[in-house]
Amino acid sequence: MxxxxxxxxxxxxxxxxxxxxxxxxxxxxxxxxxxxxxxxxxxxxxxxxxxxxSIRTQFGCPVNVRMSLFGADFLRGIKQRFGPDADVGFVERGYLILGTVADVAARRTGASLQTAEGAEIAMLGPDEIRRRFPWLRADDIELATFGLRHEGWFDxxxxxxxxxxxxxxxxxxxxxxxxxxxxxxxxxxxxxxxxxxxxxxxxxxxxxxxxxxxxxxxxxxxxxPVAPRKRTVFAIKAPLDGHDVPMLFDVSGAWIRPEGDGFICGIAPPAADDADAFGDFEPDYDLLEEHLWPALAHRVPALEQLRVQRAWAGHYEMNTxxxxxxxxxxxxxxxxxxxxxxxxxxxxxxxxxxxxxxxxxxxxxxxxxxxxxxxxxxxxxxxxxxxxxxx
Ligand SMILES: Cc1cc2nc3c(=O)[nH]c(=O)nc-3n(C[C@H](O)[C@H](O)[C@H](O)COP(=O)(O)OP(=O)(O)OC[C@H]3O[C@@H](n4cnc5c(N)ncnc54)[C@H](O)[C@@H]3O)c2cc1C
Missing domain, CATH: 3.50.50.60 (FAD/NAD(P)-binding domain)
Structure with a gap:
């Protein structure tokens, strides 16, 4: 052909x-x-x-790391490609993915695979995590991987x-x-x-x-094997300065990142509740009450005070x-x-x-x-x- x-x-x-x-x-x-x-x-x-x-280079498959590096270059070069007024608000800031003692071996292997493909990933121990992210509760955390470049979020x-x-x-x-x-x-x-x-x-x-x-x-x-699976995003305000907050992935599966003068956050539903969601775009507030808020408040004490501004739900095109x-x-x-x-x-x-x-x-x-x-x-x-x- x-x-x-x-x-x-x-x-x-x-x-x-x-x-x-x-x-x-x-x-x-x-x-x-x-x-x-x-x-x-x-x-x-x-x-x-x-x-x-959001964009990350922290993947388990080399092809995904390469695709993300291409994506990050594309986002960085948006003005050269589309003209001086083009703007997608790319904030280049890492994903901070936390791990417990049980995760250490797999995460080391993952970070070296990603680095071999051209990603720039730091491995942080508990002291370094506390020093760089003092707002985070890290007593049960053994390590975190943190993207130094090519990660962040955009519009x-x-x-x-x-x-x-x-x-x-x-x-x-x-x-x-x-x-x-x-x-x-x-x-x-x-x-x-x-x-x-x-x-x-x-x-x-x-x-x-x-x-x-x-x-x-x-x-x-x-x-x-592609199915629509619902994921809810919550836009929140909280007494936490978002300036140095990365895209945080907790061991519970909860995630949060800055957005405007607040944050957005989410968590996947338990597998048993993750049915095909044709036509269902209703935000799942139970997820917030039962799973997301407790997890976030445990990890970041300032998030005990969070206020939900709005929520929306979309569909992952999930390859089952x-x-x-x-x-x-x-x-x-x-x-x-x-x-x-x-x-x-x-x-x-x-x-x-x-x-x-x-x-x-x-x-x-x-x-x-x-x-x-x-x-x-x-x-x-x-x-x-x-x-x-x-x-
Ligand atoms: C809550 C949430 C958070 C996410 N976070 C991220 C993230 O941080 N980073 C990331 O990279 N990805 C993220 N994703 C995944 C990402 O949004 C999708 O992978 C991506 O948007 C897929 O793009 P698409 O163009 O294939 O699909 P879509 O954006 O769904 O577009 C498919 C289009 O096809 C049209 N269509 C469907 N069937 C037909 C038909 N028969 N005839 C004509 N038109 C049709 C639809 O109207 C639609 O416009 C997230 C997804 C969700 C729901």
Whole structure:
């Protein structure tokens, strides 16, 4: 399939992943038609708009570290790429991931893997943790890993607008419609069907439909273990100076980071309560009362006083096989590509995914980062690539 510069690419889903693919297709010289099918241009319930918009290099899989480094470079270079007024408010500040004595060996291995890939991770012992973060209760903490560079947070909405507008300025058409399925002919994608029963001819179809990406290919009988799982974010105020507060991940699973003059925080629900959440965007306040607040107040005494300002819930596009992205061509339908399943890290990995998928379409191979480990083959083979650093 290599060296294609013309034809029609239909991308289903026009939030950060779909828009990044469209953007990089043009960036790399694709001169054909690019249609992005997006059912809701307000992006009201998209994961992108509802995300915590943070980036870390602390992952268990080397490919994820590389994708994050690419993402951090992309965020740092936003003005060079999109012009002097472009701004995504990138705050480059580390994730501080706490560990108990039981975590030490795994965390050391993780930090050396991340460092080998180019991340900059410090290992902090209890005294160093207390010295640098005196507001933290650390008596039960044996170590913390702390990203010195390439980690932080940003404004995902602004990032989406920049990438999407840049794509539109280069003749990428956004079509407001719901894509209902793929049309196959002789084992290849021939088009995409819309809800209106209109059909669009396509030389490639990319499934970037986020938490709904499994539904889009269901009719083809293609198993895609991606499910919408609800995650609630609470915006709070507390008597704690956020200036030096990193993105903190507690051993309980609770996380918190500064946002404006307050903080945002969250925690995953217990596995037994983490059902598929189609259409459910109600914040889960019980989670705050029963799990999040007690955990945060234990770790940071100042958070005993927290006041909730507002809360929202969005969906992770959870890869239930291994918590990793599913990226690249289907193993038997070469012009059907996936870009989904990121399980809570899809905004930070959108630039690398955009570039990688564009390389696949244009050149039939990966050139910048080898995304083969995230390929669809492992789904069919049932051989997971487990990501261990998950929240
Ligand atoms: C609470 C929360 C916190 C998060 N925190 C982070 C974080 O800190 N860092 C990070 O990197 N990631 C985070 N994520 C994950 C991240 O938001 C997602 O991985 C990422 O936004 C996925 O982008 P996407 O474009 O694939 O999906 P989405 O943003 O969900 O976009 C998919 C789009 O496809 C459209 N669509 C779906 N089906 C169809 C169809 N059939 N036809 C037409 N259009 C369709 C939808 O309308 C939607 O706009 C978080 C997610 C949540 C919910």
């Amino acid at each position: 290599g060296n294609a510069t013309s034809g029609t690419v239909v991308i289903v889903g026009g939030a950060i992943v779909g828009s990044s693919i469209a953007y990089f297709l043009r960036e790399l010289g694709f001169t054909g038609r690019i249609l992005v099918i997006e059912r809701d241009p307000s992006y009201r319930t998209s994961s992108t708009a509802l995300s915590a918009a 995902a909405w602004s990032l989406l607008q920049l990438v999407r507008n840049a794509a539109r300025a280069r003749d990428v058409a956004y079509v407001e419609a719901t894509a209902s399925g793929v049309i196959l002919r002789n084992g290849r994608v021939a088009g995409v069907r819309l809800d209106s029963s209109e059909a669009i001819a396509a030389d490639w179809c990319v499934n970037a439909a986020g938490p709904l990406s499994a539904a889009f290919v269901r009719d083809l009988g293609i198993p895609l 096989l291994d918590h990793n992205g599913i990226v690249g061509p289907h193993d038997e339908i070469p012009n059907l590509l996936f870009a989904t399943g990121f399980s809570g890290h899809g905004v930070m990995h959108a630039p690398a995914t955009g570039r990688g998928v564009a390389e696949q379409i244009l050149r039939g191979r990966y050139e910048t980062i080898d995304l083969t480990p995230l390929g669809y083959g492992r789904i069919r083979a049932g051989t997971p690539l487990p990501e261990t650093v998950i929240y």
